[in-house]
Amino acid sequence: MKNRFIEIRKKSEDLCRPLLIEDYSLQPSEFVSPPKWHLAHTNWFWEEFILKKYLKGYTVYNPDFSYLFNSYYNTIGERVLRPDRGSMTRPSVEEVYKYRKHVNSAMGTLLSIKFDEKLLELVEIGINHEQQHQELFIYDIKYILGNQPTFPVYGNSYGFIEQNLESEFIKIPEGIYTVGHQAEGFSFDNELGAHKVYLNDFEICNQLVTNAEFIAFIENGGYTNFNFWHDEGWHWINNNKIETPLYWHKIDGEWFKYDLDGLQKVNLSAPVNHISFYEAYAFAEYKAMRLPTEFEWEIASDHFSWGQLWEWTNSAYLPYPNFNKAPGAIGEYNGKFMINTMVLRGASVATPINHSRKTYRNFFHPNMRWQYCGIRLVKKQNAFSINNL
Structure with a gap:
């Protein structure tokens, strides 16, 4: 489970490697989330749902992040409205990556400890949740770049295969x-x-x-x-x-x-x-x-x-x-x-x-x-x- 967690977390950051720093905070439409927000929100999920409850002595990285990066969980509390996700120039991209390192380290400690079935279920949800955001990230970065006048190249095209079958x-x-x-x-x-x-x-x-x-x-x-x-x-x-x-x-x-x-x-x-x-x-x-x-x-x-x-x-x-x-x-x-x-x-x-x-x-x-x-x-x-x- 620990290796799988590391692999999924690395994938999220690998998806961001083709980006310029200016790309991280853009939100050209209400339904699009900026890349920086995806990185921070998936991190918040691990902190809020798992680390705060299961890792004794865990120190929350920044109390404000629960407000800034909650998506739609009313049970957790107040949050920044979705249309305003692109207006947040702070925290910086650099700070978000530090936040991810903080959570990765704590999760590494937690996953080295024997844990119960309930925690295992939550970790599985967390992994699938981050994978969902990886797919949403592709949709969002395509919308961000595809609505720019020069149609910038991202890298992997996620292209589609020709259908050569006879339709039946x-x-x-x-x-x-x-x-x-x-x-x-x-x-x-x-x-x-x-x-x-x-x-x-x-x-x-x-x-x-x-x-x-x-x-x-x-x-x-x-x-x-x-x-x-x-x-x-x-x-x-x-x-x-x-x-x-x-x-x-x-x-x-x-x-x-x-x-x-x-x-x-x-x-x-x-x-x-x-x-x-x-x-x-x-x-x-x-x-x-x-x-x-x-x-x-x-x-x-x-x-x-x-x-x-x-x-x-x-x-x-x-x-x-x-x-x-x-x-x-x-x-x-x-x-x-x-x-x-x-x-x-x-x-x-x-x-x-x-x-x-x-x-x-x-x-x-x-x-x-x-x-x-x-x-x-x-x-x-x-x-x-x-x-x-």
């Missing part, structure tokens, strides 16, 4: 299936409560929607035809002047997109990504198809390759039967967000390997698209198309 639909028979986490190993509480669901037969595509397919949607008026959109989505694209996926630019008649290796021509065979739920739904309507439910996705996932992108489902993020929030601050980790968000399944190229499991329930508001997300289609039963497809 996989038939899944109707029946009663068991969903939810049942295997050995770590899972989050929102995956628990394995239970049975009834599914009608359905046909799901073996690959994700490609950039070429989405360009056809754009060029055939997909963003200007209200018939394809939820009313809320229609207002969203018009109020925000949304006309393309995030990071796309049309230059001299050709489509380009920003990735972490800079501005590149759109690869027509790669899966379209940085798509909101609203856009995913509209594209499915345009194709006279639909998005899978999260349970359909889970049952069908053994029959196709996944892991390039989180995939939108048509399922609201709700608790499983017998779901119970844990007492205290840990209970705020997932349960309080089970409203007004949609489930995504799978994983992305930025997802840590051990987070790639078919029962993992990711969730975002339907307008969010800075995360690595794409579209997989399911055939509608007796669908009527208004397009010549």
Whole structure:
């Protein structure tokens, strides 16, 4: 466990190596967290949830940091509001790294001592929590750099593989299936409560929607035809002047997109990504198809390759039967967000390997698209198309 802790902590800092010092505190949008905040918040998590409770004689590095780097835990106390994370020039980046060294040293001492099962569970949560922030860091630094006029290169592009399979639909028979986490190993509480669901037969595509397919949607008026959109989505694209996926630019008649290796021509065979739920739904309507439910996705996932992108489902993020929030601050980790968000399944190229499991329930508001997300289609039963497809 100690070696794993060290490895995960090093990974967070390795992700920051390509950055300039000026990059660490930028927050170009409310939903983006600055790199410095990620480094400090993941550190605060170890200090607040583990060291203060389990390491006798532990000295808090700076009492103000509990206020500065708490994310959303009301149980812990007051915190800086999310939109203000980028306004904090103090503590300095150098001070945040000193803070991390302080916590690493204390955790090294703690993990050298025999500890009980409850502590082991918290350490596992802490490791998974930091890994989640490593993926969020990739989303955030891409948004930070991708909204600069010169489209700076970060380094690792976290690029996407061309889909060379012939598109076909996989038939899944109707029946009663068991969903939810049942295997050995770590899972989050929102995956628990394995239970049975009834599914009608359905046909799901073996690959994700490609950039070429989405360009056809754009060029055939997909963003200007209200018939394809939820009313809320229609207002969203018009109020925000949304006309393309995030990071796309049309230059001299050709489509380009920003990735972490800079501005590149759109690869027509790669899966379209940085798509909101609203856009995913509209594209499915345009194709006279639909998005899978999260349970359909889970049952069908053994029959196709996944892991390039989180995939939108048509399922609201709700608790499983017998779901119970844990007492205290840990209970705020997932349960309080089970409203007004949609489930995504799978994983992305930025997802840590051990987070790639078919029962993992990711969730975002339907307008969010800075995360690595794409579209997989399911055939509608007796669908009527208004397009010549």
